[in-house]
Amino acid sequence: MATIYASARSPQNERAEPVQSGLSARRLAAFSTLAIPFTAAQLPILNFLPAIYAQQFGISLGALGTIFLLERLWGVFADPLVGTLSDRTRSRLGRRRPWIAAGVIVFALAAAALFFPPAGVSPLYLGLALFTFYLGCAMIQIPYLAWSGEISGQYHERTRVATFATVASSSALLLVILLPALIDHLHLGDDRLKLGAMGGFVLLALLPAAWLTLRAFPEAPAREASRAKPLGPLATIRVIAREKLLLRVILSDLAVTFGQGVRNTLLLFVVSIYMGLPEWGATLMLSQYIFGIAAGPIWMQVASRIGKHRAAITGELVQVAINLGLLALTPGNLGLLIALTAAQGLAQGSGNLMLRAMVSDIADQHRLKTGQDRTALFFSAFSISMKAGMALAVGVALPLVGAAGFDPAAAHNSPTALTALLVTFAVGPALAHLCSAALLRGFTLDEAAHAQIRRELDRRAAGAHA
Template sequence: MNYDKLPAWRLLLFASPAIPIAALGVPISVFLPQFYAGEMGLGLAAVGTIFLICRLWDVVTDPVMGFLSDRFPSRWGRRRHWIVASVPILMLSSYMVFLPTAPVSPYYLAGWMIVLYVGWTMLTISHMSWGAELDPDYNERSRIHGFREASQIAGVPIVLVLVAAVQMTLSTPETVDADRVNSIGWFVIVMLPILVAFAVTNTPERDIKLPGTLSVRQMLEPLLRNAPLRRVTLADFASGVSGASLGTLFVYIVEYDWKLKEYIPLLLLLYFTAGVIFVPVVVRLARIMGKHRAAVASGIFNASFVSLVFFIPDGNIWVAGGMLFFLGVNAGAMNLLYRSIMADIGDLDEIETGERRTGLFYSLLTLTQKTGSAIAVGVVFWLLAFVGFDPTGDNPPEVVDRLSYIFVAIPLIANASIAFLMWGFPIDEKKQQEMRKILEERYRAEAGAVSGKAE
């Protein structure tokens, strides 16, 4: 089965829906919990619990969406109609979540967050699966997911520039938190339908063998014995813990420890700009070192250097900005590498089952990261309440010190675990090429059998 390498302009259009989706990633963990805990009056423990419960709801929705995406194609293919269907769900739920009218109840936040996550799941699983099926080559998969990850990282600086512009031109000290959250919601509502339209009308879907009918036991057995799958999903869980804990605590650490509250959008902008710039470097390293070795290096980098934040002097934007830019060079590495590796794991599963279950596999990947993120947000907010942190008032130095220790300890442990899990990963480029050879021979044999029957 021969595939033409897609040109960069098509991959840019394919990846573009990840830009508004970025506003439902980092900004949700950075701005939304604090907004509802503070200005909306729900409190730290309640918001932490709501975000944990809503994310754990994905334990149900992610595998279901992966199954549906694999098995119910349309005349557009397997993926694009699901992406289009997610757009109105995301537009409505974004309006309700990001533009609330006070007062709100915990039930309001929980209900609309669940709807938001359903639409998010529909789009992200279908989008990642579509990308995995665009090319079977080991390194080309990294290139494709590099475009998608770069777009998703780029979406964060774009949103932050918008937030900063709103803060400088429209906000007052009393409205700054609400204006920040509102502007993110409008960004999603306006940009998502435009960029999805560009993607689905300009990027093809490949002809992929549709799954047959397997019993539950036949579906689960290969998953349970698939050691590479277990490693990647556990590593992605750890990445979710690390990223969400950093994002959830970032606003507080900048305001109370670094004394740089007014520079929050700028610091995030520097961090994610570095991530976009260095995505091609990560793709290149994955080609030279292999994807799993690049993941090990990324985990070691994050675990080794996160403690540098202890050395940021109070009120020094230059040191803080330089430190955030340095740490940001690795911002996109893990997501890019996991998603490319998961496409290779799908090859192994197809050899064992005869099924191409891309959607199911990517649902597992999103599920583990979301679960890690949910647990991290819940645990972080519970820890903050336990150590006596007050998000709306003054905090004594000893409480701020405890905040800093939590900020460093969780990602350090999580990223050390990632390096351990990905060390000695069994699928490298040589192994993947061997698997593709087996699959190509199988495709030719099946095509020959069909041709013989027709004659």
């Protein structure tokens, strides 16, 4: 039987004891709280910070674009490095806790610099703060994702862990997007207040959330995890390239994130310009997050019946149908738009949730084959696919609709340009989700196969300790 480490004793005295019951919902909720400030910081930095720094501090769009592009390249280096070092860390506190605790400090300092900037801000200041911020993100996210897959070795329990984190993330997005909406009603146009309010929420939530997460579960004793051999950059690429199932999950997640990114990039343009309903833009965006909170538990139940990869395929095919339904939108047709937005919210987390839970299963299979535990390294590759999907979506969607003649600043757009906007908004994500489903077809690591892997790993561990 797979072992679940459910002791909640202090890190100094912990000796994890195996139990056969499911993980405590209270402890899972505590463990997931770190996702709230972490996720809450991502949306304003991507959606609000560039415009505010351009308008308030005079940083050119070219400089902003260069800084954010270099940050993506920095993540390609930083994420695998943190993953490899976390896998090799041995300390009294475990492999994951020291990195998360140090990352929280780096993250907090950089977030304070970004959300509460001084009067005179240069591109160098923004670049250093942003690079430090994403270093802190990597130090938190990669070990946290790896740890979330190690709390339980059971197939469906890992889906539960991912579901709790998904609900926490959706709640954080809902809370943080409410702040600028409220400020617009009270102090219209006060961008510095918006930035400070969102930053204050992140910083106030960070320390309590980190405390709850770090104490929610102990880590498995170090003796039960093999020490991964050090790898250079080329060797790291070769290890990941040999894991065919991991590559399929990474590419599937890239497609999911790309589809979501295209939709989010063009949503406000479609609502305000194509539909002619600018007053509904923020409300519809909020509704997606509200329904997204309910999506996690729904898809967790689906996965418990048909398995993770089949649930992911089902969710992606549902997304295809919903996005193709957007082609039926006509200007002013608010009822259909609300219905499809609600359906989108209920379906949107299916792929992300299942794919994340599947990475830990693949890491178990790799450990059985090679004797090397590279869970955090595999999650770092997964993290890169998420970032690449978002960057690719913006880089493809905006130039594509621009080439078709769409201009968001124009008083009037031609029918051809508006049709191109709608088609890109609907068909682009539909094709991406279809690709995601196709990549998972015939996925061999199901519940039965994973149970066999865990039995063999447990047998080896028992033999090593005999």
